[in-house]
Structure formats: C-alpha cells, structure tokens
Amino acid sequence: MTTRVRMRHILPLLLLAAVLVMSPGCPVSSANTGVFHCYLTWQGDTGTTMTVNYHTTSTDVPSQVFYDTVPRNGVVEEYAFSATGASHELLGLSQESSDAARAIHVVELTSLTPGQTYYFIAGDATAGYTSEKMFRTIPDSGAVRFITGGDMGTDFAVGQLLRQAAGQSPMAALIGGDVAYANADFGNWKDWDRWLDLWEDNMVTPEGHTVPIILAIGNHETTAGFFQFLFPKLAAPFYFGYFAQEGRAYFVRELGPHARVFALDTSHVTSMTGAQQRFLDQELAATPAGVHTFALYHVPMYPSHRAFGGLSMSMLVRNAWLSTFDAHGLTAAFENHDHMLKRTKRLRNNAPHPDGTLYLGDGCFGKTPRSGEQARALEDPAELARLGLTESYLANWASTRHFWMVDVAADGSGVEFTAIGSNGDVVDETAL
Numbered sequence: 352m353t354t355r356v357r358m359r360h361i362l363p364l365l366l367l368a369a370v371l372v373m374s375p376g377c378p379v380s381s382a383n384t385g386v387f388h389c390y391l392t393w394q395g396d397t398g399t400t401m402t403v404n405y406h407t408t409s410t411d412v413p414s415q416v417f418y419d420t421v422p423r424n425g426v427v428e429e430y431a432f433s434a435t436g437a438s439h440e441l442l443g444l445s446q447e448s449s450d451a452a453r454a455i456h457v458v459e460l461t462s463l464t465p466g467q468t469y470y471f472i473a474g475d476a477t478a479g480y481t482s483e484k485m486f487r488t489i490p491d492s493g494a495v496r497f498i499t500g501g502d503m504g505t506d507f508a509v510g511q512l513l514r515q516a517a518g519q520s521p522m523a524a525l526i527g528g529d530v531a532y533a534n535a536d537f538g539n540w541k542d543w544d545r546w547l548d549l550w551e552d553n554m555v556t557p558e559g560h561t562v563p564i565i566l567a568i569g570n571h572e573t574t575a576g577f578f579q580f581l582f583p584k585l586a587a588p589f590y591f592g593y594f595a596q597e598g599r600a601y602f603v604r605e606l607g608p609h610a611r612v613f614a615l616d617t618s619h620v621t622s623m624t625g626a627q628q629r630f631l632d633q634e635l636a637a638t639p640a641g642v643h644t645f646a647l648y649h650v651p652m653y654p655s656h657r658a659f660g661g662l663s664m665s666m667l668v669r670n671a672w673l674s675t676f677d678a679h680g681l682t683a684a685f686e687n688h689d690h691m692l693k694r695t696k697r698l699r700n701n702a703p704h705p706d707g708t709l710y711l712g713d714g715c716f717g718k719t720p721r722s723g724e725q726a727r728a729l730e731d732p733a734e735l736a737r738l739g740l741t742e743s744y745l746a747n748w749a750s751t752r753h754f755w756m757v758d759v760a761a762d763g764s765g766v767e768f769t770a771i772g773s774n775g776d777v778v779d780e781t782a783l
C-alpha cells in the first residue's frame with residue numbers, strides 16, 4: 352500500500368519541484384518595503400537560544416535583530432546586543448502574486464541566559480522595524496508551564512482560544528499540526544497570513560511575552576496529506592519555509608531540567624520507521640531517569656473519532672512507535688487530527704496499566720468539534736471484542752474546543768494536565 356501511495360504522489364511532486372524551489376536571497380520587489388509577521392521558534396537549546404522569524408516584502412534587505420534585557424522602546428542604537436541571520440524566499444509565493452511574495456528572515460539569538468526576559472526589535476533601516484516585543488527563555492530550574500493543541504484554522508474561535516492560552520502565561524506552545532489548513536497550496540497563502548496575524552495578536556502573555564512555537568507537522572501542511580517522503584520540503588513548503596526549527600519534521604527539545612518534548616511526524620513527509628524510529632528510540636533511551644518525556648504528533652494512536660482498528664492510520668502509528676513508548680515509559684503523548692477532546696487511561700500495549708502512558712488530544716484548538724464516533728463505539732462490548740480490547744482506552748471525551756495546559760513541578764515530581772475551553776472553563780484535568 353505504501354509503495355502505491357508513494358508512486359501516486361511522485362509525479363506531482365516532480366512538477367512541484369520544477370517551480371517551487373526555495374532560493375535564498377532573490378529580490379522580490381524593490382517597490383514595496385515593510386516588515387510584517389514576527390514570531391518565535393527554536394532551532395536548538397530552549398534556555399540559551401531563540402530564533403526570531405519575520406517577513407519583509409523585499410528580500411534585498413539584511414536579517415537583523417536588536418535585543419536587550421531591558422526595554423529600549425525601539426531605539427535601535429540603544430540595544431546592547433544584535434544578531435544577524437539570513438533570508439529566503441518561497442518562489443511559489445512570488446509566482447502566485449506580488450502581494451504574496453516576501454522574504455522570510457531567520458535570526459537565531461545565542462548565548463542567552465536561561466529564564467531571562469529579553470526585549471527585541473527585528474528589521475533594518477530600509478524595510479523598517481517591528482515594534483518592540485518580549486520573550487522569555489526557558490529557565491534551567493523551577494517549574495515549567497506549556498500549552499499544547501492542534502487542528503486550528505483561522506476562524507474566530509482560534510483567537511478566543513489563543514487569548515485563553517496566552518492568559519495562562521505559558522513558556523512555550525506545542526502545536527500538533529493542521530495549523531492554517533493551507534494544504535501547501537500557494538494559492539492559500541492568505542490563510543497563513545491570517546493565522547500568523549491571529550498568533551501575533553493573541554499569543555502574548557499578560558506579562559508581554561510572545562510565546563515561542565514548537566511545531567509538529569500535520570496532513571494539512573502538505574500537498575497530499577501522507578507518505579510524501581521523497582521531497583519533504585517541497586511537500587510542506589510553509590511548514591519548513593515559515594518555521595525555522597531543524598530542517599526536518601522530527602526533533603527533541605528540552606523544556607527545563609525535567610521535561611523533554613519529542614516532535615514527531617506521523618507519516619506526512621517522514622517515514623515513521625527507519626531514521627525517525629531510531630532517533631526516537633535512542634533519544635528516549637538517553638533520557639535520564641526522572642525526566643518526563645512527552646511526544647507531540649498529529650495522528651492519534653488512540654482516536655476518539657476516527658477508526659482505531661483495521662488498516663487505519665492510527666494502527667500504523669501504533670505499529671511504528673507504541674512498543675518504543677512502552678519500553679521507555681513515555682510520560683504523555685499529545686495527539687491531534689480528530690477534532691475532539693479526549694483523555695485516555697494510562698496505557699501500555701493498548702490496555703490500562705498503573706505506570707502507563709497518558710494520551711491527550713485530540714486536536715480541537717479552533718476547528719469545529721466532531722461527534723466522537725469511535726468514542727461512542729467503544730461503549731459497545733461487541734465493538735471492544737471486535738477490536739481485541741478488554742475495555743475502552745478512553746477515560747474521558749467530549750466534542751468541545753480546547754487546548755491542554757501542562758505544568759511540570761519545580762522538582763520534577765509531578766505533572767498536571769488541564770484542558771481549557773474557549774471561555775476559560777476547565778473542561779478536563781488530571782495529574783501524574
């Protein structure tokens with residue numbers, strides 16, 4: 352099956368390759384200048400680095416960030432530190448329209464102090480500068496709070512949820528794919544601009560910190576959804592072109608001394624077996640005892656709406672990674688794609704276990720909730736028997752928009768998980 356699906360997508364990908372090559376430093380337009388969009392990612396250490404991503408309508412301008420530990424109100428020469436980076440263009444955008452064309456600038460700040468607030472502006476004298484923004488590096492001691500969710504889109508609900516999420520003052524946002532629903536179609540470029548506007552307008556904490564993004568890939572980041580392994584960057588041009596992470600769709604990030612987050616790719620542009628599986632196994636094995644491990648990915652192993660059994664994507668994800676999660680005692684997995692709220696029992700090998708992994712989802716951070724077909728079916732003993740399950744894997748589920756907030760205790764002794772809805776209500780909670 353995999354081979355057939357792969358072959359079906361090779362030809363369109365080759366055609367795309369001819370026209371959508373990312374090229375550094377090509378001028379877009381000298382008539383229009385301006386800085387727009389500014390958001391944060393990490394390409395490495397979350398305590399000592401921060402990557403500033405910003406867009407300009409012209410590419411023939413330098414990539415610069417000026418920053419300091421005290422506010423400088425946008426006066427360039429007063430900032431104590433500066434860093435330079437590079438820009439690139441998505442040629443597909445230039446070919447779409449002059450309005451879509453832009454340079455994407457990536458500037459990584461390094462040698463930062465963990466747990467420190469920084470004030471910064473990005474840009475240059477020609478294009479102009481952003482307003483002064485703030486970020487905070489991840490501390491190297493103490494408690495850590497982050498939020499997670501996926502399947503967003505650009506509807507009104509997204510802004511509501513982002514405001515609730517920012518209001519919790521998270522140190523990072525883990526997004527589990529299906530973000531702007533642009534489907535890697537350059538004709539949908541405005542969807543990404545809308546999403547970035549929503550993010551930048553709403554994902555600022557009450558203290559003023561812009562929240563950095565850790566982004567896993569979903570099917571709606573790609574041209575065909577699944578199995579596009581040959582040319583990942585062509586299959587997901589916005590995912591790779593707009594968000595500087597590591598240049599691949601799986602990686603690990605430390606969030607303080609007690610938490611490691613694995614962003615993974617459920618077969619969108621990377622095979623779940625092979626190199627990605629080895630990476631996961633080796634990095635989990637190398638994680639010191641007592642450090643909580645979290646996985647962030649799109650397609651759920653334990654779906655609340657789509658099918659658990661048969662030749663489903665969920666079955667393929669379990670086949671690829673479940674034994675690895677179980678062998679290393681993964682703390683929790685953040686699943687998406689089904690547009691539901693769900694919390695599983697603690698599971699090992701598909702059955703409840705006191706030390707098992709918690710699976711939280713199911714990606715309803717803006718999208719209209721689904722009805723929970725699989726969750727309802729699991730209430731029928733005949734369905735459980737058909738699926739080879741002794742009991743339902745779900746502890747709770749609901750058709751409701753939400754995001755999950757995760758609190759790792761200062762001493763690493765425990766983790767609290769709280770699901771919060773559009774109006775700020777707690778819609779589910781648990782702790783380990």
Ligand SMILES: [Fe+2]
Nearest residue numbers: 529569570688
């Ligand atoms: Fe999805």
